Amino acid sequence: MRTYAIGDIHGQLGKLQAAHGLIAADGAGPEDVIVHVGDLVDRGPDSRGVIDWLMAGQAGGAPWVVLKGNHDRMFVGFVGDAGHVDPGLRADLSYLHPKIGGGATLASYGVLNAADRPLGPVWAEVQEAVPPAHVAWLAELPSRFARDEALFVHAGIDPDVALAEQVEDALLWIREPFLSDKRDHGPLIVHGHTVVEQATHYGNRLNIDSGAAYGGPLSAVVIEGREAWLLTPAGRQPILP
Incomplete structure (x- = not known):
């Protein structure tokens, strides 16, 4: 049984589509699930596009699981x-703080310079600009997904x-x-949330957040049992514990 997984996306629509291209090139079939481990939004340039694309894929019957980050x-x-x-969230931060990157998400909906303007008018624009369907879809995303010998979550357990x-x-x-x-931990825990230089297998867990939000690649991996491979343009590359 094969399961594919994609790391933290953070508004990088082009990288997400390229990752799906690598999965298709690996020969993924309709019975092979593709899991996205969350953090679809913030920091990157096109969070709205990412949500639209994933929602459309699911609506079209694609075997995609999208987890909440x-x-x-x-x-x-x-x-x-x-x-x-x-x-x-740390007490000294807020959604629009540059470290969080919420302003980039709002900009993808046409609400510009949100972090530099009074909060009241910004939030009023958000109510007009963000489709309720996007909010409802995000709110209802699951926080875990188990398949074969792996448990997929955003940050860990x-x-x-x-x-x-486990609580959300x-x-x-x-x-x-x-x-x-x-x-x-029983199953192999497949997660993102904490940036590593490249997808890394620790024996009991597999971290696939390779920093797409900061200019790094968006990792796509294939998992069979507890073994994993990074998908590259040249084919599979083993990720060894």
């Missing part, structure tokens, strides 16, 4: 309430909590103690 949840929260603060009892805050935001935990 912390940035996706922050965007939904901001559209619903200009003062919303996600419980996972709390290693001290049973898999069945952990699945969307966790770094430590997950990243340094060497224990076998």
Whole structure:
């Protein structure tokens, strides 16, 4: 059984379409699921295009799973309430802070220079510009997906909590103690959220966030059992633990 996975997209529509091209070139069939591990929006130039493209693919029957990332949840929260603060976000940050990159997402909907203008008028424009269907779709995205010997999540899991009892805050935001935990979690945990130079297999987890938001590549991988390969224009490249 093959499962494909794509790392954090962050508004990079061209890279997303190229990643799907690599998956097609690998011979993916209608029974092979493609999982996107979240963070569709923020920082990159075309978050709206990414959402439109993924929604259209799913509506057309493509075997695509799209998971919710912390940035996706922050965007939904901001559209619903200009003062919303996600419980996972540092107290000194906000959705429009440059480190978060929400301004780039709003610009893709035509709301320009959001971080440099008064919040009230910006939020009023957002209500007119962001389609309710986009917000509803993002809000309803799942936070986990299990298939074969892998569990796909955005950020990771709390290693001290049973898999069945994991809460969304952990699945969307966790770094430590997950990243340094060497224990076998049962399934291979496939995740993004924490940028690495290239997709990396740690034995108990596979990190596929290679920094597309910061000029890095958008990784597309194929997983068979607990083995993984990076998809490249030259074909599969093993990702060894």
